[in-house]
Every structure is written in structure tokens, then in C-alpha cells.
Amino acid sequence: MAKIIFNREIDKNIYYLKIAGNYQGLMGQFYMLRGWTTCHPVLGRPFSIFDLDEQAISFIYRVIGEGTQLLSRLRKDDEIELYGPYGRGFPQAKGKIALVGGGVGLAPLYLAARELRKQRSVEAIHTYLGFQENAILIDLFDKVSHRLAIDIGGYISKMVDVNSYDYVFACGPEEMMKAIVEQKKSERPHIFLSLEKRMGCGIGACLSCTCQTSSGNKLTCKEGPVFPGEEIYFE
């Protein structure tokens, strides 16, 4: 059980949740969150690490169904359970890097930007964020990016010249991620995408999150959620 520092609605149905504690985790990894003590809902909910330091870990989430609704009711000092860190996050990268987020898909990119900035071999971090109505967390992303581009109501993937980057990390709606991969024309850009799949355990036991990739069935929770863009079959 951990204590909530805040759980703030930062836009309609989008929450910024900060939990006290010295949690581990790398960019692109996730935790299973459980903000209730009852046997229903049965499953924890997976959320990417938005940020963490020695005092706290935080998440950005959108209210979708019952689980996130229950989460959204939590307040300062309420207790919550979280299990992780799970999965394989984004790889180390160098050169010019684009981070592309659609909606709450921005969640794993902030930690990515923060981690990448610490590395010498990284020349530039350009962050592209697309929103439906309102932009959120712009100030935070601005501080950690060399350049920040925002789009509201359009297609953020169109703003990114994928082939001009050494690495592209993307997370968001499937169409967005697909559009990014389809732009790839050269060897240069290494594209990595963070996928969402229904999960039972989060830790590689239940095989409910299997996704088909060009290198066979993979467990999204354990071998992902971040995969090389070219491995993924979009439906």
C-alpha cells in the first residue's frame, strides 16, 4: 500500500496521479495499479510510468471504464496498490530523437525525455504531442525537450519527418503509430512503439496479452510493451 500525494484532474477526464515512495522503473516500463481493496474489479490496470524520482512515482491516465473511474475518486492520503516495474521499455538511443505522443499516449515520453537528456550521445530531443481538444503538460515537456511541437485536432504524425531522426519513440492511437511506421523510408530511423493490450498479470504468466509480431507471438507485458515498429502487425 502506498499513499497518494495528489490525484488531480488536469483536463476533462484526464488525471495526474502522484504516489509517494521510492519506486524503480525505466522509460517505457509500466505498473499495474489497483486503487480499490475489494475483489471487484479483479484485475489491476496497466499504466506507463510518467515520471519518478526517489520520493515519488507518477502516472497520467484517462478515465475509460470502471477501473479508471474508481482511480479518479482517490484523493490525497488515500491508499493505492501498485505492482511493477514491468515490461521492457524504450531502448537506449543516440543522435536525433523524436518522441511522438497522441493523447494520454504522451505518458511514457516524459520519463523518456528525462532519461535521454542525461546521455551524452543524444544530440536533440524533439517532442511532438497531438491532442483532440486541449493540450496538457506542455510546460513539463517543454523543459525536457529541445523542441516541442503541439497539434490540436489534427494528425500529429504528419508533423514528424520520421526519416530525419535516428530514433523515434511513439505512443498513442494505433492509427498514429501505424502512420509513423509507414513513413519510414530509410534504414536510419529506429522506431519503437509502446503498445496497449488487455492484461491479466502484467508479468508474463497468463498469456492474455500475446501479440503477433514478425518474430512470432510475443508477450506485450514482458517482451513489450515497447516493440520495434517494423515487428508489429497492425490490424
Add this chain to the structure above:
Amino acid sequence: MAKIIFNREIDKNIYYLKIAGNYQGLMGQFYMLRGWTTCHPVLGRPFSIFDLDEQAISFIYRVIGEGTQLLSRLRKDDEIELYGPYGRGFPQAKGKIALVGGGVGLAPLYLAARELRKQRSVEAIHTYLGFQENAILIDLFDKVSHRLAIDIGGYISKMVDVNSYDYVFACGPEEMMKAIVEQKKSERPHIFLSLEKRMGCGIGACLSCTCQTSSGNKLTCKEGPVFPGEEIYFE
């Protein structure tokens, strides 16, 4: 859905819950409370009306199991569902009246005292409250009683001279209520007890709260929870 005005821990594991709204109810009646939106726990929890006016209704409850634990986590402005008023409460009374409460069994007696005081035919209201460790709500009861007796750690039933009253209303542990009934030596005291039984519906449909009385099977929720003392078979 109603809004919580406060939900205060007034003693270890005992809460005073106040809910906004113009609710109906008579002394000894109860409501089914549901302080969660999920399908588990399935059943609402029955609680006697502690107090009500045109702005609010309130309850006093002890944390026992999962349902009351969930209730205890609610705070100001949280929402709660309540259904009622249910049951037959205390009857109209006159003359000298004793109100005897053990622990949170005091809950229905406050409204009883308030209602009875309004009646001309009532000569005196003597309230007897027994507690295991700490006395609670003394000030409130003091204001509505002509005399107030408190016992901590002993047997409150021993302090009551049952036969010297015209009416005795009691609510608390079974042994306490039994001891009250056994004291009765004359025709004079009309004894009424508020019983607790597991309930499904609270409204007379499921027959899960049937209790055996000297006048046959009775539904605790609909024909009770208040019964004449002499009708009840103690186990």
C-alpha cells in the same frame, strides 16, 4: 445519489455520518446504505436513523466488516446511496420513558428522544447508555434527556429499574436486551426492542430477515426492526 456532509470518526472505529437531503423517517426506522458504486458488496447495509431534519440525515455506525470499512473511507462531498425509510420504528409513548442503548445501539435512541420530547404526554425521558471503553455523543443525548446515565465497562441494564417506567426502548447487544426483558415484573413497562438481522432487501421481499416471535414468523425489516420485548425469543 446523495452528498456527504461529513463522515467523522468519533471514537475508535465508530463514525458519525451526515448526508445532505430532505429525507423522511421516524424514530427506530432505518435506511439501507450503499457507499460504493461497484457490484461488490452486493447488499446495502442497514442503519438506524440517528437524526434527521429537512437538510440532512445522519447515522452512527461501527466498522465491522467490508461494508462498513468501505463506508468509513468516504469523505465530505463523496456520494452515497441510501434507500428507506424502512421498517416499523418505536411506537408513540407516554409517561416515564427509559431509553437504553448499548454501544452503537444508541443510534436510534437520539431521534426517539427528540421525537418523544415533543409530546405532551411524555413526563420524563431517562437515557441509559453503556459503553465498553469510551462514552460518545454524551452532549447530544444530555440535551434531549431529562436524565442521562452512563456506564463504561459494566452492564448498563443493571442501572435501569425497568418496572419504574411506562415505556422502555432498548437497542444493543442481545444479552443487554434480554436482561431488560427479564427484569419486567409488572404490567406497567411496555418494552420495545430494536433487533438486528441480516437483511437482503430491507423492504419485505426476500424473507431473509424472518425472526421467530411469540406471534409467529415476522419480517424484521418490515414488521420490525422494533418489536415488543415479550414477543421475542432470545437464542
Add this chain to the structure above:
Amino acid sequence: MNNMLQVQFGNITFQNPVIAASGTFSPDFEQHFDLSRLGGICSKGLTLYPRAGNKGIRIWETASGIMNSVGLENKGVDLFIQQDLPILKKLKDKGVRIIINVSGSTEEEYLRAVELFSKEEVDIIELNISCPNIKGGGMLFGMTSYAARELVRQVRKITSLPLVIKLTPNADNIVKIAQCCEEEGADGLSLVNTFNAMAIDVKKRKPAFNNVYAGLSGPAIKPIALRMVHEVCQKVKIPVIGIGGITNGRDALEFVMAGATCLQVGTANFMNPFSCARIIEDIENFLREEGIESLEEIRGIL
């Protein structure tokens, strides 16, 4: 009430498919909503003679479910007809279908009870064949196709009222029993009744219930009940009343898509006394939003 929700159950028209389930409802719910909005009301389980019901606790909570062991406490058919039926008849006059749930411990008891109701203005007899059968050597009428077939055959002979058989999910093979009931002339089926289940008070080292086993109902059982309704609907032509954990409009629509014509709402009435009314509204809203003109369009589409 909108025509959109009207359904045809054999020869009987329901103003909407939502029926308050046996043992979980009473006219006292009028305190909460206008009961004439219901599609139907099912009486509590009635036996020829009065029964005091079971001793010990009668209800126990489980994960998203409840177990009950009421033991068919009821005043017997005669008193019911005198005291309670008149109240139900008033609802009938307002368009609510009245279903009488009949139980018994012997074939004779069933037959005599059904006979008595056959003279009354009720819409449907629901034969509850999942209560203890003394004659059959402790087995239950609804547990095997053989016993079910025998009983339905006899009851069918003596009543011309629409006859719906309420099946138990504890049966050896619910599909086979359903088919037997159809063959014997049942007008419809309702399923499921409660699941045989157990709870133990580990502190006391005793079963929670005096009878050791008791019936599980509520949201917990919905996925199994839905599968059973779907299975049965594939195999019979008579209409089916879907029952089991229906709590909201979505649940109700699942049962319709699985093939049910009507629905019964039981435990949900305890979760919220407006459940039946809300479910009716939810269904109506869904149909409107999805541009569906009648439940026929989506019934049994899977």
C-alpha cells in the same frame, strides 16, 4: 410505456421484457417506483401448504453474489390467493403480467397447487423444479431429464394456463432437460435458478447455513447463466426467460442477444430498489441510440 419494448412471449404480450424475479420482489417496492412500468412480476415460490422456511441465517454475501437459504417460506396457495393475489391483480389491470411461481415436494403438491391457480386470473405458471423432492428419494425434480419430463407431463395435463418451467443450473444437462420440457408441451422456459453453493464460517468451523448448501445468485453468476441461456436457446423453439445476475441494461441486452425473450431481475433488486425501472430505461435508451426498432432485431443474433 413505449411500444418499442413490447415483446411477444408465445401468445402473451409483455409491455416490456423485464420481470421481477421470484423471491426478490414485492408490491412494497411501490415505495420506490411505479410498478405498472414492469413487464411482469413473478410471485415468491408458493407451495400448496404454508411453510415456515429454514432456520439459521438465510442470506450470506459472497464476491459479487449472495447465497440464500430461505427454504420457500410462504403462506401457502390458499392464503396467497386470498391476501396477495388481489394486489397483483391490480397491477395486472395496468398491463403488468402476473407470473405464479409454484413449488412442491411431491408431484401431488405441484398438481394441486397448479390446479388452484388455474382458476385464477394469472398470466403464467412458472414451475420451479429445483426444490427438494421427497418422492424422488431426495433428488430434485429439475436435476435429471427423467424427473423433469414426468412432472411437466402431469402438470401439462391439468392446466391450460401458459406453463413456463424454471430450470436449475445444477442439472446434469440443462439443454437436455430444456428439450424434454419442450417436448412435454411447456410454453416457455426460464433459466437459471440459483447455483448450489457453499460457504463456511472458518472461525466457527461450521457451514454458514444450517442446510450446508445454499443458492448463489447475483452478478457473480451472470457469465455462466448467459452461456446456459445461449446454449438452451440454440436448441429449443419455445421462448426463454433469461435470469441470472442481470443488474443493468447491458446485462439485459446480453441475454436478449443470447436468445432470451424476457428477462428476470432478482438480486439486483436488493442492490438498488429501482433496478427493474432502470433496466427498462437502459434498454429503451440503447434501442434508441442504436436505431433498433424492436428487440426482435437483436434477439438471438449470436
Add this chain to the structure above:
Amino acid sequence: MNNMLQVQFGNITFQNPVIAASGTFSPDFEQHFDLSRLGGICSKGLTLYPRAGNKGIRIWETASGIMNSVGLENKGVDLFIQQDLPILKKLKDKGVRIIINVSGSTEEEYLRAVELFSKEEVDIIELNISCPNIKGGGMLFGMTSYAARELVRQVRKITSLPLVIKLTPNADNIVKIAQCCEEEGADGLSLVNTFNAMAIDVKKRKPAFNNVYAGLSGPAIKPIALRMVHEVCQKVKIPVIGIGGITNGRDALEFVMAGATCLQVGTANFMNPFSCARIIEDIENFLREEGIESLEEIRGIL
């Protein structure tokens, strides 16, 4: 680990009765607790040849339960023995019992898979007889006593490893099947596997799962599973592993009082990765508080 929790399952001693259930656990849980504390680990369902498992979604939440339709995705016996068994053997060396869950779609497949494991250092073969049987005409090995009896007889002939049969709650008559397995020389039984269930996505007007039905597990099913374990324990002498919705020590103790010797914890591992460890602690605390010296004292007391 305290001796108090030690149980004897036939000839096999478990350091405690808590086994991580098939398909719900993996050595990766080491991230959360020391796996050598477990009584046993049950492998995921293995088939002779690799299987890719089912398409479409594989997990769906229900009221206090989950439905799964993984479809026995596994790497096949050979690769499992090469890659995964060595990891399990390390736990075996620390006292954890290793149970291999074997499935198949034909009798031959079962036999060849069991043969391969019979040469390995595993403690128990758990025969999963609730998966589709192509040979039997689409029926399931575990659905009827006849099919179950045949399979157990053949498997019994070819292995001297302790053989536990995992029963399905969807069977016609679980008690009868249990008795048949006992007669054919099974060393134990484990029950229950998941309940056949259905979920419909009403917006899409489609079943949630490609396979239409899927298996229900978790707290929701516990009361029914407990009843089945109790029923079976009344009728067989071989030891039983109780399974179904066990989430905490109280649940576990209910199964012991109903007659189970060991317990498997499945879905609860998803609710909380420490579940198995906590359940072991809870049981130990209960025994201490109640002054019970061993689980024998309370096993099957009801």
C-alpha cells in the same frame, strides 16, 4: 517454513498446501517474493506440440471474476523440458513440488506427453481433462464419466508418476467422474477448472471472445467450487486439491474444512502478485491463533 503447514498428499509431502495454479503463475513472480516458500508450482497447460493459442481478446473482466480464452498457448513438451523445466527444478531443490499440467486433443497426445515427463524429475502429473477432444467428436474428455475413465485408464498404464486428474465443473456429474478417476487408479483429484461462460459486447453485437464461450475463474466462482470440492470429498478417498477463487487465507481454510488436502491459487495471482505468499502466512496465523497444530485437525470436518 514451519512444519505446522506441512501436508501429506498421498505419498508426497508438501511443505505447505499452497500451489500456484496452472496458467496463472511463472517463475517471474520471483520479482515479488521468494518462490521457495510455495508448497508447489503447477506448470501452464502443456501439449505435445507447440500451440499458438487463440486469436482475439483473451481476457475479459466480469463481476468479481475474469473470463479467459488463452487456448493453451504453449511451446510444446520438448521445448518446455529444455527451457523451462531446469528453472522449476531449482525450485524443486528448495522443497517446492513441481506439478506438470498436461493437455491434449487426442488420447495419443496425452499419452506421449505424459511419457516424456515420466522420465523427468517432476512430482506430479496433473491431467487437464477439460480441453477440446477432437477424437471424441467435439466432446470434452472431462465432460462424461465414460471419456474420463478411458483416458485415465490409459494414462495410468504408462506412468508411475503420481497422477492427479483436474476436473471440470462443467461436467454432467462431477462426483461420478471423480469416482471413476479414483477407480482407475488416480492418485488425487484437483478441482475445479474454469466454468464455461459467455460475455457479449452489446455495442458490437458480438461475443467478447472469438470462441464465443470462455472460462470463468476468480472470487465469483468460489462458493460453487467449494460446494463441488465438498461433494467430491464426501465420496472419494484419494486426496483433493481445492481450486476456485481462493484469494485469502479464509478462502483457503474453507476448502480445507470442506476436505481439500492442497489448494491452488489462480486468478488471485493477478489481483496481487503476493497472493500465494500471503495466503500461506494467513493460514499459518490462523492455525496459531486458533491453537491448531496441523491442517489434519480441521480437514474435512464438515
